[in-house]
Amino acid sequence: MPMPEQFHDIAKRVNNWGRWGPADEIGTLNLITDEVVREAVRTVRSGRRVPLALPLRQDGVQTGAIPGRVNPLHTMTSVNWQLFGPDTVATSDDVVTMGLQAATHWDGFGHVSHSGRLYNGRPASTVTAHQGAEFGGTEKITSLVSRGVLLDVARAHGVERLAEGHAVTPEDLDTAEELAGTRVHCGDIVVVRTGQIQRYLGGDRQGYAYPSPGLSIRTPEWFHARDVAAVADDTLTFEVFPPEIDGLWLPVHALHLVEMGMPQGQNWNLEELSAACAEDGRYAFLLSATPEPFVGGVGSPVAPVAIR
Amino acid sequence: MPMPEQFHDIAKRVNNWGRWGPADEIGTLNLITDEVVREAVRTVRSGRRVPLALPLRQDGVQTGAIPGRVNPLHTMTSVNWQLFGPDTVATSDDVVTMGLQAATHWDGFGHVSHSGRLYNGRPASTVTAHQGAEFGGTEKITSLVSRGVLLDVARAHGVERLAEGHAVTPEDLDTAEELAGTRVHCGDIVVVRTGQIQRYLGGDRQGYAYPSPGLSIRTPEWFHARDVAAVADDTLTFEVFPPEIDGLWLPVHALHLVEMGMPQGQNWNLEELSAACAEDGRYAFLLSATPEPFVGGVGSPVAPVAIR
Amino acid sequence: MPMPEQFHDIAKRVNNWGRWGPADEIGTLNLITDEVVREAVRTVRSGRRVPLALPLRQDGVQTGAIPGRVNPLHTMTSVNWQLFGPDTVATSDDVVTMGLQAATHWDGFGHVSHSGRLYNGRPASTVTAHQGAEFGGTEKITSLVSRGVLLDVARAHGVERLAEGHAVTPEDLDTAEELAGTRVHCGDIVVVRTGQIQRYLGGDRQGYAYPSPGLSIRTPEWFHARDVAAVADDTLTFEVFPPEIDGLWLPVHALHLVEMGMPQGQNWNLEELSAACAEDGRYAFLLSATPEPFVGGVGSPVAPVAIR
């Protein structure tokens, strides 16, 4: 089934192709100017750092439902190895095999194509098994630091977490923005909290994965209007899943990654951040969230930190 | 050959065991207080972000000399896969296998033991193939953000890069500190530049690896005196290699990781940072360098960013 | 809880340490002489080859219960890559990450130790993260070809498969040997069929893994008396699980691998073989089952073939 008219209508309205030139590979990250960063830095008051990454472990969020996206397998290549002889220093070394999108991560622009196209009109065929994403690989994101704003939709709704099938709407974002007490603006990284990750933290991996609350197909226009640089949330699917429109799969992925050229983050643990923001009523912070620079990566792990 | 007297003398002087309690697992990172971070934030002027990570690629810095520490092998598990049928969105996914210390990384406390002990007196045997580092795994470093100070030893010496066997001494650090125009203090992350990484960037992987300039056995006392939180440099071996004292292998590793409980970083690309600092004479910056939180990791990749 | 007296009594009776010299690393495989192979070859009548391996796939028998023993993750490093230019040949390449015991495999002697010892009295400490099994690694098994005899316990009992907790006893083996119509003798590879693998083949991975029928602690003496070279079966646990004696875990593993120095095979698919043997009443065949020669491997995948 081809993408429906409704999708293409939105796509036209949020499309950023060519906006930063035909050679651009970082999309909305262009919006993070030095000035934006200077302002982001000014949000820091206490100096407290709040980590937003899930620990990387074999018992991670992946259930096996997404083929190949394996939880981190951490193994040792040496343990207290006395290379230099007895009574000398001993070294231990480790390796990992993991899906780049297995845990807390950013989706890169190579992750999704539709109608044969990637962000900025690049042919989908430029993603290959041989070199991954020729354009827009995660190594192109050499830094990702900006003002972060927590839109705590769950808290704004007065619930611990959103219901399973809750599609987070522009109206939800407005409400959460009101709670945040700051207007989301150009170059911000928006962090949307549904509370869904509590399921994983509580031991219910299947329940975390599916069904899941998440962003509605209507939110990309909201993000586009505000010209945000990136959006992350605390779910596996990022957008509401199963989808709102029958047969229209991953429309938010397609709009963000392909049309807007906007990185999106998944599996972020926002629980501690939510508590911290609620405590002092400050929902904006300096967010440092640079992904690992995998050459050709279509996704990449990140250990984001909110500095408040 | 057991560690010589000279080593034990220094070890006694820099030892931090028990300083933050017997249960402590993050050592000198305790020195990064909220106040330290607030001050670090105040160093930001332009908002420019300078990345310090090497891109992660199969053609990375590892030569095969360190068994098992493999360069990143990035492979695709799907390429434009139309899971949901023809004309729908297509997804691409990737995985990686890599040594956690293969590229730009932090050494964790599990990486080195001597005399059967790890940081804080933990038995070396608590590192196992089964779970990696039981204590001081890299997942315990939930954030690593502080004031960074570039000690540009190469530039202070007026050379492009230090000679192969140059052991960076406390006096070298003093000279570079003078160039930096700021005094290194408690909680700082010191970034020492030798220029050695130019060899790798220029295509000479073997020459980069060995022989290498790097920190002298005398520098841990300097770092201890200043109570820095962490130290990173732009070499593969971190310390001068081959070692200064015949038969005394990796003494700086043993002093930093075991005695002081201080994370150390390797393979940081400091070339762009060096140019930026020299340009405006500001050598202090906000450094965001949180490692990926591998549970039990004895090392971990990091994508550090200097925010100036 | 230390191993009970009962275990040590059996251990003494089946112990093969020193039998093939103090340097021996292949144990009972020494029993496969040229003469044994010549006789094995004589069992071939029809020329039909029956494969006994499970296909290697991500959806394999592992459930995640055994940490690190991951199902095969097969990924592509190139797909129709035209290295030499357009209109030339295109190549595809693949890699795998997998637990060496994840699917149809042999256990090597490094897999299990008890009381600090491996086969032939080697210290357990000779297995290291750095090099795997220093002694008795799977690369030492340069060939594994002999007469195979199917002991079809399920069929001998007239059932499709043995009950969950069924411990296969020496008496069961006697009954199945009677059905086989050939006496198991020195150098044979005994293949014991419980039918348990039907659970996995039918889609019930958990049910396959546990609880499982399997060999009783009393069978090693039977195998020792017959001086068989190796034993394989169609279960995940090899021996009955949970164990027969409370608190005595994996006693058959310990007796076979440590005391006898006898390789044991798991997850063998014996369904087609069972039908073939039943059809013509011939239960002996030429069995070719050489493991992949991983240096230091404590286990190794194998694609066994019965040639009838």
Add this chain to the structure above:
Amino acid sequence: MPMPEQFHDIAKRVNNWGRWGPADEIGTLNLITDEVVREAVRTVRSGRRVPLALPLRQDGVQTGAIPGRVNPLHTMTSVNWQLFGPDTVATSDDVVTMGLQAATHWDGFGHVSHSGRLYNGRPASTVTAHQGAEFGGTEKITSLVSRGVLLDVARAHGVERLAEGHAVTPEDLDTAEELAGTRVHCGDIVVVRTGQIQRYLGGDRQGYAYPSPGLSIRTPEWFHARDVAAVADDTLTFEVFPPEIDGLWLPVHALHLVEMGMPQGQNWNLEELSAACAEDGRYAFLLSATPEPFVGGVGSPVAPVAIR
């Protein structure tokens, strides 16, 4: 540059598409009938087994020249792990990451395409990152056992090993067949010895890889005329490399894998076999060489054994 006329001429003459029906996925392996195996078994005289696989180790034959085809990385996930408590059995477990064609292996039909086609006219696009080879994956080769014939070209020429650029011709095969004293016939596996692997065994990995003697573009017709089931040799490139005809890359691969549907084996260690055959003048044997059944594999490791 498209494949030249000369290639297409040969291709027409050796093409097997449709020969075993349009659904066939095993090509010339269809030639190994029960009768062929019965005859193969009759070649066994002494019962001696000669292994033909290289040990699987990180220090293997790959030099890094073929992207992604990594040497085996063998790591431990547990070492003497006492899961069940102190004084119980301890278990060690291991995993591997490796290129499926990294060491001694068979090429599957998915490995090479030309002009958009795979064996039996399947579209090249049926090989995908998502599932590997949809047709002709290595799991389709459920057994590979037949009569093996060593064509010892080096010995027939009276040299230790062939010169670097030696293209093994049909005439060379004739000469070696004469030495072998047996006529290669339908269903045989031909094992061609150049002696090149001595370079690797002697420590010269680069010299082993390239330049290399190997099969000439004229040999596929020889193999086709004899209707052999498979061909293996003791080189990395299989065919002579650099190629005989300027700009015609891997023509033998294209003819064997695409046109004939004939598996080909590389990196086989034929040194011990050569000595054994020369000793008693018997060059035919039972060859057991079933690859690991990776689902969708375009290549697969094998531990071949010649049973004499």
